[in-house]
Amino acid sequence: MAHRLTVIGTGYLGATHxxxxxxxxxxxxxxDTDAAKVDRLAAGDLPFYEPGLEPILRRNLAAGRLRFTTSYDEAAEFGDVHFVCVGTPQKRGEYAADLTYVDxxxxxxxxxxxxPCLVVGKSTVPVGTAARLAARLAELAPAGGDAVLAWNPEFLREGYAVEDTLHPDRIVAGVPDDQGAAERAEKVLREIYSSMIGEGVPFIVADYATAELVKxxxxxxxxTKISFINAMAEVCEAAHADVTKLSLALSYxxxxxxxxxxxxxxxGGGCLPKDIRAFMARAGELGVDQALTFLREVDEINIRRRIRMVDLARELLGGSFAGRTVGVLGAAFKPNSDDVRDSPALDVASTIHAQGGAVTVYDPQAMDNARRAHPELTYGASVxxxxxGAHVVLLLTEWRQFRDLDPADLAGVVAERNIxxxxxxxxxxLWRAAGWTYRALGRP
Structure with a gap:
């Protein structure tokens, strides 16, 4: 008989899974404990943007294979395998992860x-969390040792989450030390992911701590790789070199x-910034903080790019944003997403606004989330x-429609041709030939 699954937490990860x-x-x-979110999902309405996911949601609701609830009683009674997909945000005022929702x-x-059942953690957690939760599960569950915990980290890329869920590049299964429990957990996970394993997806069995560390x-x-090339961009600007050519040469x-x-x-986004900070915090707790001190510089290089972006725009306007109009293309932290958490684009836009610029933002998908996060900014309905009327235009999220812009078309609406x-x-x-002053990070 096929396993019946529950997914606890229906945010980005949970709804997709x-x-x-x-x-x-x-x-x-x-x-989910959020009744409004449950109602939206049950109606076939995704509370976030992810290409290709809504038709899958609606198809499976209609087929009767998928439903949503706010009842733990219903989920516990129904499920043989319970996937834990709740968030682990950064704690306010510190680097560590907030495990309130997982606990x-x-x-x-x-x-x-x-x-008998299997509880499977998919949330990104500090190493050591699974062992602690397994002990608590054994303590609280009437099923005792028949309720087993496994850890199966997610590796979703926003904008490609359907592909990454159905055709992952690897599956990692963190299992308990107890041999019997470990064998049961592995067997169940192999059955659930059998179609993917059949396609040749590597299935890696590890202890809890290793599985937690993989993510x-x-x-x-x-x-680190992103910040490395951006550190090279800083050097390129000082040396009058071209970081895009440097990157191309390195890529071969x-x-x-x-x-x-x-x-x-x-x-930016809800994963990389908070995950590397939580990793540093956990390394400190384990007494190996020196092993990850380089991540502090990775984080700082990343933040410096935003500052440099503001500086470049200000330089083009003669040294001040006061009384000047700035057009911002992009609000999401990356294309094919409406996620504005720790968005570099909105960080730059709000900094320019604070320095006296009149900023208008447009994004194909993230406008509602951007308005909620930064109500002080002005938002346009199109590019x-x-x-x-802009004195400078900033391209801050690389949506295809922005990449494909015709510089001559845009020239007709701006006050000055600065990009x-x-x-x-x-x-x-292309842009310079159309009469624009073009500047970019890491290029002459």
Whole structure:
């Protein structure tokens, strides 16, 4: 008999996991304490933007394989496997991860587990969390040792989450030390992911701590690679070199590769910044903080790119934003997403606003979230709206429609033809030929 799945937490990770698991043929119940979110999902309405996910959600609701609830009783009674997909945000005022939501799931779910089941953590957590939660699960669950915990980290990229869920590049299963429990957990996870394993996706079995570290180590490496090329951009600006050509030349070295080697405004979002900070905090608790001191510089390089972007725009305007109009293209932290958490684009826009600039922002998907996060800014209904009367235009999120802009079209609405390319996404020759002053991070 096929396993019945619950997914606890229906944010970005949980809603995606629930819909995709249902699409693989499993019966799935999504659980969230936010009744409004549950109602939206049950109506087939995604509370965030993710390409390709809404049709999967609606298809599986209609087929009866997927439903949503606010009831822990219902989820515990229904599920054989419970996926924990709640958030682990950065604690206010410190680097460490806030595990309130993860802990709350175990406290609520465990006392309701009366029969054999597997609880599977997918949330990104500091190393050592799974062992602590496993002990609490054993303490609280009426099923005792028949309620087993596994850790199965997620590796979703926003904008590609459906592909990454259904066709991941690897599956990691963190299992308990107890051999019997470990074998049960591995068997169940292999059954759930059998279609992917059948496609040749590597399935790696590890202890809890290693499984927890895979996710944060991957994010730390990606953040380091992004900050490395942006550090090279700082050097290129001082040396009058071109960081885009440097990056291209480096990308042909197969030891380095071109992925995540795009120079520009740096990283943001709800994962990389808070995950590398939580990793540093946990290393400090473990007494190995020196091992990760380089991540502090990775973080600082990333923030410096935003400051440099503001400086470049101000230089183009003769040294002051006062009385000047600035058009900002982009609000999401990356294209194909409406996520504005720690968005470099909005950080730059709000800094310019604070320095006296009249800022108008446009983004194809993130306008509602941007307005909520930064109500002090003005928002346009189109690229032309954002650029109208602008003394400088900033490209801060590399949406395809921004990359494909015609410089002659845009020239008709601006006050002055100044553009700063924060993502090295445009062709400088094309823009300069159309009479624009073109500047970019890390280029002469």
């Amino acid at each position: 629930a819909a995709c698991m249902a699409d693989l043929g499993f019966e799935v119940v999504g659980l 709350a799931v175990i406290e609520e779910l465990a006392p309701r587990l009366h029969r 944060v180590a991957a994010n730390a490496f990606l953040a 070295d197969d030891r380095i590769g071109g992925k995540f080697l795009g120079p520009g405004l740096g990283f 032309q709206d954002a650029a109208r 700063v390319d924060g993502r090295n996404a445009l062709d400088p020759e």
